[in-house]
Amino acid sequence: MKTKLPKAIKKALKEGYVMSIIQFGSSLRKSIYQDIDLAIVLKNGCYDDFLEIVYGEKFQGFDISLIKEGEIHGPEKFRFGGHGAHFLSSMINGKILYGKNPFRVFKVSESQIRKSIISRLFDYIEDVRRAVFKDRINQNIKRRWPKFLRLSLYLLEANLKYPDILDWDNNQIGKYLKKYNIDLDATSKNLRNPKRLLILYETVWEKILKNEETI
Numbered sequence: 001m002k003t004k005l006p007k008a009i010k011k012a013l014k015e016g017y018v019m020s021i022i023q024f025g026s027s028l029r030k031s032i033y034q035d036i037d038l039a040i041v042l043k044n045g046c047y048d049d050f051l052e053i054v055y056g057e058k059f060q061g062f063d064i065s066l067i068k069e070g071e072i073h074g075p076e077k078f079r080f081g082g083h084g085a086h087f088l089s090s091m092i093n094g095k096i097l098y099g100k101n102p103f104r105v106f107k108v109s110e111s112q113i114r115k116s117i118i119s120r121l122f123d124y125i126e127d128v129r130r131a132v133f134k135d136r137i138n139q140n141i142k143r144r145w146p147k148f149l150r151l152s153l154y155l156l157e158a159n160l161k162y163p164d165i166l167d168w169d170n171n172q173i174g175k176y177l178k179k180y181n182i183d184l185d186a187t188s189k190n191l192r193n194p195k196r197l198l199i200l201y202e203t204v205w206e207k208i209l210k211n212e213e214t215i
Contacts, residue, residue, distance in 0.1 A: 003027075003036060003097055008057040013098060015053065017046035019069050020099030024090040029167050039065045039091055041072070041102060072102050075112045082123040085116035086162060113162055117151050118212065121205070124148055128201045137194045145197065149173060149184075152204045156180065156211050180207055 003023055005013075012018050018040060025037030042050055047068065065080060072078070075085035091103040124144055131137040147166065153176050154165045174184035182204065 005097065006057065006059050006062065008054045008059075009040070012050050012053050015049065017043060017050045017053075018098065019043045020102060021097040022091055022094035022101060022103075023097055024094035025063075025163075026167065028095055029163070035061050035063045037063050037065070038097070039067055039094065041067050041069060041099075044069045069102075074106045075108045075116075078106075082120050083116070084119060085112040086120070087116070089113055090163060114155060117155060117162070118208070121148065121151060121155075121208070125201065125205050128198055131194075131198060137197065141197065141201075145201070148201065149177070149204065152208055153177065155208050180204075 005021070009018075009021070013021075020041045022039040022041070023036060024039060026033040027036045067080065071080075075088055078084060078088045080087050085108050088103060088106065089108045091101070092106060092108065094101065094103075127138060128141060131141060150165045150168060150173060151162075153173060154160045154162050157176060170184055177184050
């Protein structure tokens with residue numbers, strides 16, 4: 001599959017502001033996907049000029065992550081928002097659309113990926129617990145639930161691989177969840193109930209913390 005870049009990104013390339021463009025995520029692993037994930041690595045000192053070109057443009061069909069050249073680090077230091085080593089792993093294994101992949105000099109271990117994902121799920125749970133004191137839940141809480149389940153299962157089952165687990169369908173996920181007394185069919189029916197969804201998050205999260213011997 002050849003990825004057609006947005007016009008604004010092409011212009012930024014022509015002006016020499018971009019170091020590399022990396023495609024990653026489900027668009028590389030699946031024939032059906034919601035959008036194309038791109039990581040754009042900017043050259044040092046080019047942020048302002050890049051912003052002048054792309055700000056206000058439409059990037060429909062793309063989910064773009066912007067990373068500065070100076071922010072490229074190994075698994076212990078790399079951060080992108082709430083993401084760490086597991087996001088770096090995606091960058092390392094991504095498809096180069098422009099330039100060279102500066103992340104491929106690094107190696108990420110399975111233990112580093114696990115630690116990174118646990119850290120990310122702590123962010124998810126913080127949002128869930130904030131919702132306890134609001135009259136409605138954030139749409140992100142509903143949207144994240146399928147991914148939360150899959151990442152949780154990866155942490156609970158030593159034989160599962162990241163990011164392969166993210167592409168599993170509900171039948172595959174459901175079979176594993178039964179081991180932990182979680183009925184995915186019943187779960188799906190309760191997603192419209194905000195209180196029930198908050199409880200489901202916590203039920204799974206407690207199992208992770210026990211598995212990691214955190215509680």
